Each structure stands twice: as C-alpha cells, then as structure tokens.
Amino acid sequence: MLYSSGFSTSYEELISRYPLFYRDVLEMRAILEAEGRALDSAVNNINLVLDNAFLFTADESAIARLEAFLRINPDDNATLEERRNALWLYYTGFGKMSASKLKELLFPYTGEDCSISFSAADEARNNLLRIVMPRGTTERLSELDIMSLLARRLPAHIWYGVEVVYSEKSNLFFGVATTYINEMILPSEPEDISAIAYFVDELGDVLIDELGAILID
Template sequence: MLIDRWPNFLQDILEFRKIAEAEQPEFDNAAQAVENLHQEFSIFTVTEIGAARWERILGIQRAPGDTLAQRRSKIQTRYLSQLPYTYRNLLRYLAQISGDFTVNLDYANYTLYLDILLTGYEQKEVLFAVLADMLPANILLKLKSLIPMTTDNAPITPAVGVFTQVRHRSEPIQRGES
C-alpha cells in the first residue's frame, strides 16, 4: 500500500489517507509496469510493446494480421544472425532457427543448397533476407523450406509450402559492354 510508505505522522491525517487511496491504482499500475519490464528485453518473451520496439530497431516491417508469436519469430530470426559470416556460424545460426535442416555446399559451382523446416511463411521471408546478407555475393542460394500447416478438424497435420527459391545477388556484366 502506498500509505505504508509515508511517515507515521502523515498516515494518521485523514486528507493524506484519502490522497493515498486515490493514488493507489496509479501506483499499482506503475509498479506492475516496472515488474513486467524485464520481459521486453528478451526476444523470446516480448509483448506487443517490446515487439514493436525490436521491429523498429531491426528494421522489420510488420505485416497486417501477424500474431505475437509470428512477430517474435521474425525478430529472433533477424537478431540471431551474427558476424562474421563463416560456414560454421551459418550452421550455428541455422541450428538456432530450426533443428531440422540440411546444408550442402557445392564448392565447384558456388551453390549452397539448404533444406529447412520452418514455423511459418514470415520466418521464411526473414530467413531469406538474412541469408541474402550473410552469404557472399558469388554464392547461389537454393532454399527449400518445409512449413507445416494445420487445418481445422484434420486428423493429421499436413506439410505444405515445399518450394525452392533461388537468390543470386550479383548482376554479371558481359565483357566488351560499356
């Protein structure tokens, strides 16, 4: 109670007791906000307020209709990418994003094949953007993602959305052209 924090000689005065009663709801709201503040610092426990802050910090566009879990997934995917971008860090990053993935690097043809199980389309888009920044410009990325989808009253959970996207960042210029 707020009145208990005041000196004893003020607690006995009726006017100060009424002031404390009037201010108690605001004091409780402020104390609860401070109590919940630690959730906003972890990308795994953010609320709507923290998700908006992290999206602004990381430059992530919020799609209309995104749930809080989808927004957290986007934030985690972008935040967990680390510099320097090495093959070992790529594998470590993919292990944090999904436990089920395979990576094959074709050194001779400068092509990286990635098959990965993701939680949703929004995670795929953010992962694709991170990998486009992470991989060297001369590496061709072939991404195949499996996204499990649930349907209402279905006895099984079908997996849809298996597709391949190819990303190549460089635009080769033919010799002899100006």
C-alpha cells in the same frame, strides 16, 4: 517485476503501515488510495521499461520499434513470439559463416536439422549453396523470414537456394544475398536449376528489376 511487497496494491501496503486508529479516518483513507494509485502506476511503468529492455519480455510496441530500427519487415501473420524469435536470430550468427552455424540459425524455424551443400550448379560451374529444410512440426513457417535472415547473413557474392521439403511438394527459393527471392511451387523432385533461363544484357550480365529480383524467362 521490480519487486514483490506481498500486497496486491500499493494502497494496501501503505495503510498497513499506519496506526490502527488512522485506518478508519475517511480523509486519510482517501489520501492513501490516491497515493496508492499513483504508486501502482509508477511500479507498472517501471516494470514495463524493464520488460522492454529484454527481447523475450518486450511488448508488441517495443518489438515494432525495434523492427523498424533494424528495417525488418515481419510477416503479417507472424505472432509476437515469432517476431521475437526473428529479432533474436538477427543478433546471432555474426562473423565467419559455416554450415554448422547456418544449421543452428535455421533450426528454430522448423525444429529440424537442414542439409547444406556447396557445389557447381550450372554449365559455367558457378557454385550454389543449397539448403534443404524439412518442413518439421512448427505451427507456421515464414519463408520470408528465412530468406531475410539469409540475405543479412550470407556474403553478397554467394548464390544460394533454399528448398523447404513438404510431404507433397517443395518450395524452392534461389538468388544471391542482396536480391529479393522469387518463390516457385515445384513437385517434390525439384527441377534442375541449370535449366532456368535468365534475362541477360548484351554483355552477358544477369538482369534484375528495380527491386533487385533476378529476371527469369
């Protein structure tokens, strides 16, 4: 709020400053009521501008404009608070990335610390950045938001995978920072990713479709 005058409306504040004999004049009361409504509208608009200048007080329309500007596509079921958190995470964690910084970025999604490893994951000894996230107790978890965040933060040459651990099953996501991530529902013990067969061209390069998704046999 811009300021608090102690009055519920601008009209009450205005008429309180007039002499007592003026307050019973119908024409004067009508003028003050009209001016009071105009002032109330101005104050509300000023407060709206101030609120929309800060991420955690911005309204839905301001959040939507910022998402469009940053080319962020929110989950259709995401609440306004979740969309605010996603935007906040977009602005944090720039610069050199580390395991501790990744854990800090991912913590708000589940409320649990994730485990991170970086080791060879296929016969060619290509290293995989593996992130294992406990599901935690958050009401809703958007895998799309998680993968979108990682795609913006991790270098394009890093092959990474995210495993969200549920009590009965795990969701495994994998790819590189510039590709759209495919989702697979796997048993609680994930399969060996080295057994995944990719489509390759005659030069042995992995093929991707027009959306950048890796083609899997």
